[in-house]
Amino acid sequence: MSLRSFTLHDLIERNAxxxxxxxxxxxxxxxxxxxxxxxxxxxxxxxxxxAGVGRGDxxxxxxxxxxxxxxxxxxxxxxxxxxxxxxxxxxAEEVAHVLADTTPxxxxxxxxxxxxxxxxxxxxxxxxxxxxDATAPWQPLASLYRDEASVPAAPVDDDAxxxxxxxxxxxxxxxxxxxxxxxxxxxxxKQVHAWGLTADDVQAGVxxxxxxxxxxxxxxLLAAGGASLLMARFDAKAVxxxxxxxxxxxxxxx
Numbered sequence: 001m002s003l004r005s006f007t008l009h010d011l012i013e014r015n016a017x018x019x020x021x022x023x024x025x026x027x028x029x030x031x032x033x034x035x036x037x038x039x040x041x042x043x044x045x046x047x048x049x050x051a052g053v054g055r056g057d058x059x060x061x062x063x064x065x066x067x068x069x070x071x072x073x074x075x076x077x078x079x080x081x082x083x084x085x086x087x088x089x090x091x092a093e094e095v096a097h098v099l100a101d102t103t104p105x106x107x108x109x110x111x112x113x114x115x116x117x118x119x120x121x122x123x124x125x126x127x128x129x130x131x132x133d134a135t136a137p138w139q140p141l142a143s144l145y146r147d148e149a150s151v152p153a154a155p156v157d158d159d160a161x162x163x164x165x166x167x168x169x170x171x172x173x174x175x176x177x178x179x180x181x182x183x184x185x186x187x188x189x190k191q192v193h194a195w196g197l198t199a200d201d202v203q204a205g206v207x208x209x210x211x212x213x214x215x216x217x218x219x220x221l222l223a224a225g226g227a228s229l230l231m232a233r234f235d236a237k238a239v240x241x242x243x244x245x246x247x248x249x250x251x252x253x254x
Contacts (some may be wrong), residue, residue, distance in 0.1 A: 005158040007181040008077035011222055012038050019199055019225040023074040026246055027067045027230035034225070040067070041074025045143025046151045048075050051126055053105050055080035055154050058164065060125075062086040062095070062113045066233035068130045068141055069209045070218065072108060073163075077181070080154035082161045084176075087111050094174070098166050101176055106245040108141055113234040158182040165212050179212075186217035195250065199225035204248040206234040217252040 005254040012034075015024065020035035032040065053059060059081055061072050069085075076083045084102045086095055096119040099107070106126040109117060114129075128134075128141040158181040166174040191197070203221045208212035221228045229246050231239065242248070 005156075006185065007156055007158050007160075008073070008162060008185065008219070008222075009041075009153050009156070011185065012041060012077065015222060015225055022199060022220070022225065023202075023227040025067060025070060025228050027065065027070075027228075032066065032067065037070070037074065040145070041078055042151070043145040044071050044075040045078040045149065046146035046148065048079060048081070048106065049151045050146070051144065052077045053079060053081050055156065056161075057081045057106075058084050058102045058104040060084040060086055060099060060107045061109075062069060062088055062101065062116065063108065063110040063130055064088070065205060065214070065230040066107065066130070066232065067211050067230070068231070070228075073215075075186060077156075078153045079151070079162040080156040080160060082178070083146055083163045085163065085165060085215070087208075087210045088116065092116050092119040097173055098176070099125070101166070101173075102164055114138075131186070156181070157231050158185070163215065165210075165215075168237055178226070184215070184219055185223065187216055188223040191216065192224045195220070197221065197224035197226060197250070200246045201226040201250055202243075202246055203228040204239055204243050204251040206239060207252050213252055 003194050018037035021033055023031055024034040024037040025032045042120045059076055063069055074084050084104055086098050095116045099120045108128045110130045129138045130141055132140055157178045161178045162184055163179045164176040166176045177226040203217055209215055218228050229242055229248055
């Protein structure tokens with residue numbers, strides 16, 4: 001690992017130390033501080049490691065914006081794994097292609113999107129759901145959080161992959177772009193500088209986290225030590241009301 005290496009895991013740990021009591025995320029009816037976010041990522045990483053997820057393994061997620069999404073990103077960064085956010089606007093055949101293209105060891109899907117998996121071969125994939133209860137072959141993601149969080153952070157260089165986002169189709173098939181810690185965090189810090197973001201800023205996070213714009217905005221707020229109000233979808237009235245309650249100062253758009 002380079003002495004100059006700085007990964008998402010390093011950023012999360014820095015925020016826990018410097019901005020621990022400040023809010024990192026508001027989502028799913030909860031307010032999570034930077035210190036709590038670091039702990040949640042470590043607890044989920046311990047469960048993912050027990051499930052066999054390690055460095056270089058892919059973890060796919062098919063869900064709306066929420067704590068599960070960002071917890072998985074933090075856990076993947078801690079383990080050196082790679083998150084595969086799946087666009088829930090795709091067809092079942094397109095979702096099947098993303099999964100076949102990335103061969104994830106584990107898939108996390110919200111119950112409302114299980115029908116999109118009808119065309120996918122999931123025989124070798126461990127399946128977790130964001131619902132509190134589940135029936136086989138699904139298991140609740142909540143069961144993977146480990147209180148002891150005993151798995152140490154993997155030695156990961158910042159040029160390692162952090163996420164695979166499928167982009168423009170070539171020959172009728174979308175191609176997965178491997179995005180590194182270094183690339184994503186460099187872009188995040190440039191956005192902090194360009195927008196003058198500080199730890200006092202709060203994002204109205206309506207951009208879907210399956211899209212680079214949503215991931216990028218959220219990482220920029222983390223880089224600034226600020227907060228993200230994660231919303232499942234855009235609704236003008238809900239955004240205005242939530243922004244008023246939580247003091248949102250910025251919002252991205254396509």
